[in-house]
Amino acid sequence: MELTCLSKGDGFHYPPCHMLNLCGFRILIDCPLDLSAITIFSPVPYDVGFEASEYPSSDVSLDAQNPIQKKQKLERQLTRADLVCAEPWYKTVKALHLWEASLIDIVLISNPMGLLGLPFLTQSPGFCAKIYMTEATAKIGQLMMEDLVSMHKEFRCFYGPGDSSYPGWIKDLDSQKVPALLKKVVFGESGDDLGSWMRLYSLDDVESCMKKVQVVKFAEEVCYNGTLIIKALSSGLDIGACNWLINGPNASLSYVSNSILVSLHARNFDINGLKGLDVMVYSDFSCLQSAEVTENGCISPNPDNNYLSTISIDNKDEDLAASLLNTEDSLEEMEKLAFVCSCAAESADAGGSTLITITRVGIVLQLLELMSDYIESSSLKVPIFVISSVAEELLAYTNTIPEWLCDQRQEELISGEPWFDHLKFIKDLKFIKDEKIHLFPAIHSPNLITSWQEPCIVFAPHCSLRLGPSVQLLQRWRGDPKSLLVLEDGISSGLALLPFRPVAMKVLQCSFLSGIRLQKLPTLISILQPKIVLVPDAVSQRINLSEMKINSILNFSENKTLHVPRIADNSSVEITTDLASKLSWRKLRQRENFGIARLKGELQMEDGKHRLVTGLEQEESSGKARPLRYWGTVAQEPLLGALLKMGIKGSIEHSTSENGSENSMIHIANPSRGLIETSEMCTAIVAEDENVAYQILQGIDEVLDGI
């Protein structure tokens, strides 16, 4: 088994990407897009003269105020003019381009964000891998790709049809004058990222990509090529997001991607399904992004380290699980959501609008729910707008997948409520005049202007602030100090907000949990008890895992291939009882406990198991097959006796060969002449007559064990 980390990703929107070699099959896990990279492009200017005239001197004055920066001419501050004015290209995983697409056997997509780069891959010539993802991931991912394409259309309209094969905008970036930050995004740290930039796919590409996908149900087991059994288990990150369990004939493996142990909306991390496996690939890099870690440097594993070790001695799984599944984190998340709501309400009170650019499905759903409850219970009369080409379908879809929701929301199903409350406001209140949540596919929708009123709360993509309706709204409200912009963590707000500077509106950047907290990793591992754990070296540098009672912990790093030793010594084979009863068994001479038999039938691979089943062969004519391999030594006297019974007479003669080893010969005189030459390791039968030779062989069968 081999693991290569192609990209460690960056937060929720850019999940890690791995290549796994298992049982000779090449498995790609996730195929994301680095959407934060499109911040180097300038958004489509909607205001006439927005670019040039409105704030003509702001950037210059900014430079003038800072004498130090003025001196460093090469490292000058990035300005709005530096942004690339061209139709954006999209950055894919660089290392993936080094692999031959036609040699990939399986693609596993663990969440909708990991799907965004897939159309690029499926277009490559010779691509024929089987693609697995959960039904919810496929649906939500497809909607997100369609949304991306439709948002991107604005650029196409603005810049016109360009040269599709060569990114002309890159030419201008190669000069000395270009700020380092920008260069770093475009060319990468090592300067070779250029090849990873791709022109966006079309709707047709998305459709043809999705046609190649095989969707799996929640916790469904699918069998690849009879060899690997693949199962998607909920990871808790979001609706449809999963960890993978792969069972092969030699080993079982789990791939744990960014996960949330206790989720507020989605099905929790499935712990039981991942227990006691051979290999666990832990690829949750999220802890590297979270601020607490970078501030404190290295976290000392856990204050409750002692507690942990005492418990693991007692082996109380439930206690451990309980400590893992405490609701502390989810309460914290709840507080964050409530805080966003209260901020929005505050600015609405003051007469300002709120623009929420968060695109995480789960967070949006929860915010919508909280927000509408919040507004209903208060005296505020602010409408909520959701502007997205796919919002309506997405929201409707999330109410049809009970299997992906947390227990509490599933309970609501029993009582007949929609499990996301927002539906109540959209559907049922349609007949009432003061509808609370309005869904519009685009900012230029005909009904939008009639129902538009400010202040309002708007959910609009995209979080990069380059695409979609958020751009226009931001340009509208940026000068209003009463308004609020809610940004998602993970994008650099400096670069993202650059084209909109100066920004007078309040900016709230919130980070939501997008992975397992580092402190919980040791507990998680001690519950799951894998034989081998693969951990990113960046993670193991931050937390001491060496005290864990695990057979081995291996570290992997980006763009290096890690070989994982084999775990089981022997592979298992199942033999049908039918066939086993047909085998001809031999007893061994001095070993009564043993029984041996030569195999027949056909060895097949079924459900990830080697199976020996009755083959097509006809019954062999001779009842008992002759042994082909012998062991032990030939005792002469008994052999002579055995031969005598068959009417063959012989005499023994001992001799010592030149190299000193003992040889003995049995001369056969009757019925025809022959010779049996034996030594410790071998016996040669010399006879002119075929029948005599055959009889001698039978005699040997009687004194020697063989098969």
Added chain:
Amino acid sequence: MDHVGALPYFTEVCGYNGPIYMSYPTKALSPLMLEDYRRVMVDRRGEEELFTTTHITNCMKKVIAIDLKQTIQVDEDLQIRAYYAGHVLGAVMVYAKVGDAAIVYTGDYNMTTDRHLGAAKIDRLQLDLLISESTYATTIRGSKYPREREFLQAVHKCVAGGGKALIPSFALGRAQELCMLLDDYWERMNIKVPIYFSSGLTIQANMYYKMLISWTSQNVKEKHNTHNPFDFKNVKDFDRSLIHAPGPCVLFATPGMLCAGFSLEVFKHWAPSPLNLVALPGYSVAGTVGHKLMAGKPTTVDLYNGTKVDVRCKIHQVAFSPHTDAKGIMDLTKFLSPKNVVLVHGEKPSMMILKDKITSELDIPCFVPANGETVSVASTTFVKANASDMFLKSCSNPNLKFSNSTQLRVTDQRTSDGVLVIEKSKKAKIVYQDEVSELLHEKNHVVSLAYCCPVKAKGESDNDVDLIKQLSAKILKTVSGAQIHESEDCLQVGSFKGSLCLKEKCMHRPEISSCSEAVFLCCNWSVADLELGWEIINVMKLNLDNTCKVKGDLL
């Protein structure tokens, strides 16, 4: 209903406390149906109640909801999985596996796509046993469309004549299917007559249908994006005061079979008018008013409390039921090809006919156990063994054997190089044949055959290289498919090696050949090529005889 009716009694009164699994729709709809059932039993019929509302609530809390194809490990041994059955919303077939033995249990299922539900869908599994419903064991139903049209025309005729149409139905499935039909038809024909649902249950069930859209048919799912097919445009809530309201209408009322409750009450009022229509979907249990109406054309019907009602309205029987027919059962059985079949539910004579059909046509043993009877069938077990890498490696290469007795036969004998070794109280092992001795802590002993064979009389002029070539050409002629490697003074076929023997006296030359001054080929070969070796020796002997003969003739 028939599958979940006693569950609260079982868990709350009998005290069952094991796990309970249900599909999501079943879990959502069961409490409603149970409550309805309890009410009908207690409030309307005055029977003693078997369980209370609290029992229902507590019972449902213990239920674990599962999704289609979700594989659940119930405990160490038992694994279960649900497959789509399409009978009613949420109906599933259950696959269960313990060790190597596997069964499928299916209650009601539907092998044809419905207007709102898909056809049953299951993987081709290896099964020891299939337990199947056989309600319509001898019925074979044709296309549904003519009967759908009949139904629509009957209802249309009734409302066009100003009559009221009553459709007594259970909440699930039929009501939705018929309502979709009607709604569609109303739309097409531009009919403005109201369609009502009796309060409560049916409306709520429709709401669940909307949410559980992923359990409906492909056709419905696709429409869901643009228009929810369960958002019936013409359907309204029924109010008790509307019973006597003038003008035509269509009413779906619970329960079905006209056994009690609201549907019976409406029937009482509407039955006397010849303008009206009662459309009975599906099966009615003997003794119910529904059954009486279907059995003949009664002019009066006894209600349960002794009152009589004149029946002058029209009666229409809707004959498409979501139970599978005989063809469906045969299709499923054929598709799954289980080792055994057990039929449950249905009338004994028709079940016996179906049993004979399965036994004769599909050649699968079939059982029809009576209540309380136990059937035993053999289950699959595998002998498990650890295999060595060498064996698996050898199995990955073909090992073709050609035999040429009457016609050329090719067999792949790669597994026969493997040896199964069983030691008492230890797991069986499979090793490559060369590894056996190591496993037994013994040393290999090579047994081979040897013979120094005279091939040619000496003294002739042609040299030895030609001799080897001659021989190999002869061997090739007789021994089919032999691959001969030859060099200056030796030749090799498989394990058979022969080299020119220049020794005066060779150990392997048991007799002095008749041609005293001969050229010898010293041969040895392993036991595996026993026959091959002798075949070659015989060729060479023949060759010698011929040359001797020629020589003799010459002399």
